[in-house]
Amino acid sequence: xxxxxxxxxxxxxxxxxxxxxxxxxxxxxxxxxxxxxxxxxxxxxxxxxxxxxxxxxxxxxxxxxxxxxxxxxxxxxxxxxxxxxxxxxxxxxxxxxxxxxxxxxxxxxxxxxxxxxxxxxxxxxxxxxxxxxxxxxxxxxxxxxxxxxxxxxxxxxxxxxxxxxxxxxxxxxxxxxxxxxxxxxxxxxxxxxxxxxxxxxxxxxxxxxxxxxxxxxxxxxxxxxxxxxxxxxxxxxxxxxxxxxxxxxxxxxxxxxxxxxxxxxxxxxxxxxxxxxxxxxxxxxxxxxxxxxxxxxxxxxxxxxxxxxxxxxxxxxxxxxxxxxxxxxxxxxxxxxxxxxxxxxxxx
Numbered sequence: 001x002x003x004x005x006x007x008x009x010x011x012x013x014x015x016x017x018x019x020x021x022x023x024x025x026x027x028x029x030x031x032x033x034x035x036x037x038x039x040x041x042x043x044x045x046x047x048x049x050x051x052x053x054x055x056x057x058x059x060x061x062x063x064x065x066x067x068x069x070x071x072x073x074x075x076x077x078x079x080x081x082x083x084x085x086x087x088x089x090x091x092x093x094x095x096x097x098x099x100x101x102x103x104x105x106x107x108x109x110x111x112x113x114x115x116x117x118x119x120x121x122x123x124x125x126x127x128x129x130x131x132x133x134x135x136x137x138x139x140x141x142x143x144x145x146x147x148x149x150x151x152x153x154x155x156x157x158x159x160x161x162x163x164x165x166x167x168x169x170x171x172x173x174x175x176x177x178x179x180x181x182x183x184x185x186x187x188x189x190x191x192x193x194x195x196x197x198x199x200x201x202x203x204x205x206x207x208x209x210x211x212x213x214x215x216x217x218x219x220x221x222x223x224x225x226x227x228x229x230x231x232x233x234x235x236x237x238x239x240x241x242x243x244x245x246x247x248x249x250x251x252x253x254x255x256x257x258x259x260x261x262x263x264x265x266x267x268x269x270x271x272x273x274x275x276x277x278x279x280x281x282x283x284x285x286x287x288x289x290x291x292x293x294x295x296x297x298x299x300x301x302x303x304x305x306x307x308x309x310x311x312x313x314x315x316x317x318x319x320x321x322x323x324x325x326x327x328x329x330x331x332x333x334x335x336x337x338x339x340x341x342x343x344x345x346x347x348x
Contacts, residue, residue: 001037001229002255003121005326006262009323011039011170012118013106015046018057019124019168021068026124026281027095028078031086036075038333044088048098049127052169058302063239074228074336082335098128103136110142117144119261122176123254124165126150130172139265140183145182148173149257151274151287152188153310157244162285163188166276170285174200174276180302184260184309185274187287190267193314196233198249200320204218207328229327231299238313252323256311259319266315266322273297274308 003011014034016026027047034043051057064070076083088096096104102120109118120143122129133140150165152174158164166173177183198218202209205226206219221227234252240246260267273290277283289310297306331337 001033001330002258002262002323002326004034004037004039005329006008006258006322009258009262011043012109013044013046013101015048015102015128017098017124017127018050018052018059019165020060020064021066022057022059023047025067027087028075028083029067030079031083032069032075032080034086035080035082036225036334036336037330038335039086041085043086044101045086046088046098047095049125049131052125052127053130053171053175055169055171060158062234062243065235069232070239071231072228073231074224076335099131099135102128102132103139104124106139106142110139111226115139117142119143119145119147121261122148122150122165123257125168126165126172126176127169130169130175133176134212137179140179141180143181145184145261146179147184147186147260147303148176149186149191149254150186150233151289153287153289153291156186157188157288158266159285161283161285162277163287166283166287169275170278173287174278177274177276177307178303180300180305182301182309183274183307184269184311185287186253186256186260186267186311188253190311190314191256192251193316194252194256194319195246195316196249196252197238200324201230201233201237201249203320203324204233204327207324207331221333223331223334224336225331226327255323256314256319259322260311263322265316266318267311268313269309269311271306272308273306274310282316 003009014030016030027045030045067269106118109115150163152163156162202219205221209219221230236250240250273295275288277286298304301307
């Protein structure tokens with residue numbers, strides 16, 4: 001939604017992969033969201049990797065529900081024709097897959113140097129991206145930057161030291177970190193500051209909400225879209241409270257990648273050498289950030305260089321202002337708000 005409704009971002013397409021849920025679920029969920037957020041009809045979802053490069057696939061229903069969109073109300077059914085239209089099919093009727101879709105979109109944007117470079121955003125395991133950079137190294141010139149939500153400096157969330165997206169496919173993450181293109185990492189240390197407090201949740205529900213205190217009842221959602229977004233936040237909040245002890249609200253991890261591409265000035269970053277622990281008995285998937293510059297590096301972004309910008313802090317109010325503006329923009333075009341007589345069901 002944020003990528004669609006930031007005026008300085010032109011979304012080219014979406015590839016999906018294994019991660020919070022199976023790749024079958026994540027692909028159809030992406031299409032359901034594109035439909036619900038009023039995406040242009042030409043956009044496509046390209047289903048990608050069903051498993052990591054080497055490890056067994058894992059999913060996280062405890063945090064995200066069995067289908068990856070636990071508790072969400074109001075999205076169209078998976079077999080809705082408007083949803084299925086966001087998939088591109090081959091001549092044999094099968095879906096065009098992630099690698100083919102990524103290459104097509106990037107080539108069309110780049111036009112052999114006569115067009116524009118592309119930012120590639122990752123909010124899940126980086127399997128599709130690792131395959132892309134390995135099979136199409138000639139297209140790296142077309143990539144401005146790889147931006148990924150993942151990793152952390154000195155903490156983890158689904159192991160003692162590893163963040164979940166990296167833990168799902170650490171080998172792919174290392175492949176991407178090795179390419180000689182700028183990378184930016186949005187780690188848990190920063191995403192854990194983007195908390196959807198009760199005040200933010202209230203503003204999400206109603207653009208006219210005003211309160212002088214944090215002690216209030218959540219307002220009734222002013223549109224069906226806002227109700228749907230609220231149900232997602234509500235389920236996630238309950239999961240993060242019970243699992244991680246986040247009592248003030250859940251962190252909004254993945255949208256920060258899009259916010260960075262739209263407005264990097266919201267973030268403070270520092271350039272470091274980042275590698276992934278691939279063999280440790282207790283530390284597989286840990287992002288090893290050389291903040292003290294122990295490793296001798298050259299000036300490149302590649303295998304021997306300080307290969308990654310690491311976000312250190314966030315203008316939290318600025319980020320939520322961007323997000324709330326995008327919701328207001330989405331409100332104007334979302335098909336969820338255009339269903340005649342659609343009930344606004346809310347359980348606060």
